[in-house]
Amino acid sequence: xxxxxxxxxxxxxxxxxxxxxxxxxxxxxxxxxxxxxxxxxxxxxxxxxxxxxxxxxxxxxxxxxxxxxxxxxxxxxxxxxxxxxxxxxxxxxxxxxxxxxxxxxxxxxxxxxxxxx
Amino acid sequence: xxxxxxxxxxxxxxxxxxxxxxxxxxxxxxxxxxxxxxxxxxxxxxxxxxxxxxxxxxxxxxxxxxxxxxxxxxxxxxxxxxxxxxxxxxxxxxxxxxxxxxxxxxxxxxxxxxxxx
DNA sequence: CGGCATCCTTACAGATACTG
DNA sequence: CAGTATCTGTAAGGATGCCG
Numbered sequence: 001x002x003x004x005x006x007x008x009x010x011x012x013x014x015x016x017x018x019x020x021x022x023x024x025x026x027x028x029x030x031x032x033x034x035x036x037x038x039x040x041x042x043x044x045x046x047x048x049x050x051x052x053x054x055x056x057x058x059x060x061x062x063x064x065x066x067x068x069x070x071x072x073x074x075x076x077x078x079x080x081x082x083x084x085x086x087x088x089x090x091x092x093x094x095x096x097x098x099x100x101x102x103x104x105x106x107x108x109x110x111x112x113x114x115x116x117x
Numbered sequence: 118x119x120x121x122x123x124x125x126x127x128x129x130x131x132x133x134x135x136x137x138x139x140x141x142x143x144x145x146x147x148x149x150x151x152x153x154x155x156x157x158x159x160x161x162x163x164x165x166x167x168x169x170x171x172x173x174x175x176x177x178x179x180x181x182x183x184x185x186x187x188x189x190x191x192x193x194x195x196x197x198x199x200x201x202x203x204x205x206x207x208x209x210x211x212x213x214x215x216x217x218x219x220x221x222x223x224x225x226x227x228x229x230x231x232x233x234x
Numbered sequence: 235c236g237g238c239a240t241c242c243t244t245a246c247a248g249a250t251a252c253t254g
Numbered sequence: 255c256a257g258t259a260t261c262t263g264t265a266a267g268g269a270t271g272c273c274g
Binding site: 028083 | 266268269274
């Protein structure tokens with residue numbers, strides 16, 4: 001295979017990988033939810049609800065379910081009356097930490113860039 | 118300020134930053150579009166249209182406009198007949214490269230994780 | 235407390251056709 | 255080629271209320 005073809009193929013592969021990631025993290029809430037959980041070992045439903053500004057419980061519920069299906073989050077029902085549910089990142093979910101950190105840094109830079117000019 | 122309050126405040130700040138980033142990169146196309154451009158110096162409209170699987174020209178047009186407003190992408194009209202338009206990342210847009218790379222790596226890992234089990 | 239069910243409204247986004 | 259215009263369906267997502 002010539003170098004040009006090789007470059008094309010690798011590029012396509014990378015682009016597919018990026019799309020895969022974005023499919024998992026789709027919607028406007030996923031990353032925020034994960035970043036709400038990631039600074040703690042475990043985090044309760046209502047705590048996340050408070051952290052993620054603007055989200056409704058209906059959405060949070062739905063999003064958490066998707067994250068669970070994608071094995072990023074683990075759900076544990078704790079006790080009774082009133083019931084408590086803990087969410088924590090799985091080992092796989094914790095591998096998103098780097099991305100979260102980068103997005104955090106970038107967000108700060110971007111805000112300066114946009115409002116600062 | 119006590120350490121606990123300090124922790125809270127820093128966390129909230131980080132979460133806001135992540136949300137800022139995600140607001141800029143919202144929708145399911147932005148990151149893919151950027152990653153289509155980033156492997157080249159300049160990239161034409163129809164090239165991006167080809168790279169980003171599933172996107173319509175209507176959407177691509179809209180998304181590119183938003184990226185331009187956020188100063189991530191620069192648009193240049195080249196010649197005539199037929200007209201050609203080049204898109205390139207701005208310096209600021211190029212700072213997303215790290216995030217793209219991380220998302221690429223993570224996407225590959227995630228696919229293995231999900232389909233491999 | 236942590237949801238789910240329902241209703242409802244928007245915005246997202248596809249298909250198609252058209253223009254400079 | 256690089257879009258814009260219009261028309262349309264779908265689904266995201268908010269509001270509210272109910273339940274174990």
